[in-house]
Amino acid sequence: MQALNGSNSKKGLAMRPLHHLVSIFPGVALSCAVALGGYGIAYGVQRLTGQTLVDALVWCIVLGTAVNSLFDVPAKMRDGIHFCAKIILDVAIVLLGASISLSQIAGNGFGLIGAVMLVVCCALSCSYLIGRGLGLPHPLALLVACGNSICGNSAIMAAAPVIGADSDDVASSIAFTAVLGIVVVLMLPLAVYFTGMNTLQYGMLAGMTVYAVPQV
Incomplete structure (x- = not known):
């Protein structure tokens, strides 16, 4: 019985990373969609005007704010959005400085x-x-x-x-x-x-x- 409990405990620990990935996936997917949309808008403006009038990051922020204001973002996406706003952003800033x-x-x-x-x-x-x-x-x-x-x-x-x-x-x-x-x-x-x-x-x-x- 003790060996069985130990086996179940190890299996539970092994499943935690997978469960975490599954939990953040919807929010990460939404964040990626917003980012791609922002860069798409910036590219379209640049093609139309021949100039980069507004940075793509600004368009991403505006688009993300609009999505959050106009739509009721499901609670299941919050973990992924938080992950992108914290971990991904911090890593990106470090990599930018390292370049x-x-x-x-x-x-x-x-x-x-x-x-x-x-x-x-x-x-x-x-x-x-x-x-x-x-x-x-x-x-x-x-x-x-x-x-x-x-x-x-x-x-x-x-x-x-x-x-x-x-x-x-x-x-x-x-x-x-x-x-x-x-x-x-x-x-x-x-x-x-x-x-x-x-x-x-x-x-x-x-x-x-x-x-x-x-x-x-």
């Missing part, structure tokens, strides 16, 4: 690296203080600061679970940084006219002030 080699960083000059670090630190501090001064709650002010100072939506999504921000704070901060990013993109060309910067100087300014690659 940049030290030689590439050093090749751009350590002075530029120091300038970027200084700008990010100052922008984080100033953005957070301005947000708090305007009455924003701590999580929202911090998310807006991360979005504007680091890398936009990816930074917001990475910081949100760390500080315990809710979905409303995430959506609000993404919308705010998107609008501010558009304003900066429209205003930056004026800097060339009024300051007489060359293309290298303008590129450095754009790279340090505009968070999204397509906008840069």
Whole structure:
């Protein structure tokens, strides 16, 4: 009897990974469908206009928000969605950072690296203080600061679970940084006219002030 119980226990342990995969599959499938839809919209816009006006990640977020708002997402999909929002996103951010080699960083000059670090630190501090001064709650002010100072939506999504921000704070901060990013993109060309910067100087300014690659 004891041997039989031991055998059943081992079988139960062996089935746990399979059960976990089955439980997250519906949510992962929905997340993949939303991601493909967002990239499809971005590709369609790029084909129609010849420009990448809005990053594919933004379309994915907008599409995901629309699906969640317009449809009653089944409870069985929650585990998979949570898995994608936590584990998959964290792994993707790590891989993105790992794709940049030290030689590439050093090749751009350590002075530029120091300038970027200084700008990010100052922008984080100033953005957070301005947000708090305007009455924003701590999580929202911090998310807006991360979005504007680091890398936009990816930074917001990475910081949100760390500080315990809710979905409303995430959506609000993404919308705010998107609008501010558009304003900066429209205003930056004026800097060339009024300051007489060359293309290298303008590129450095754009790279340090505009968070999204397509906008840069």
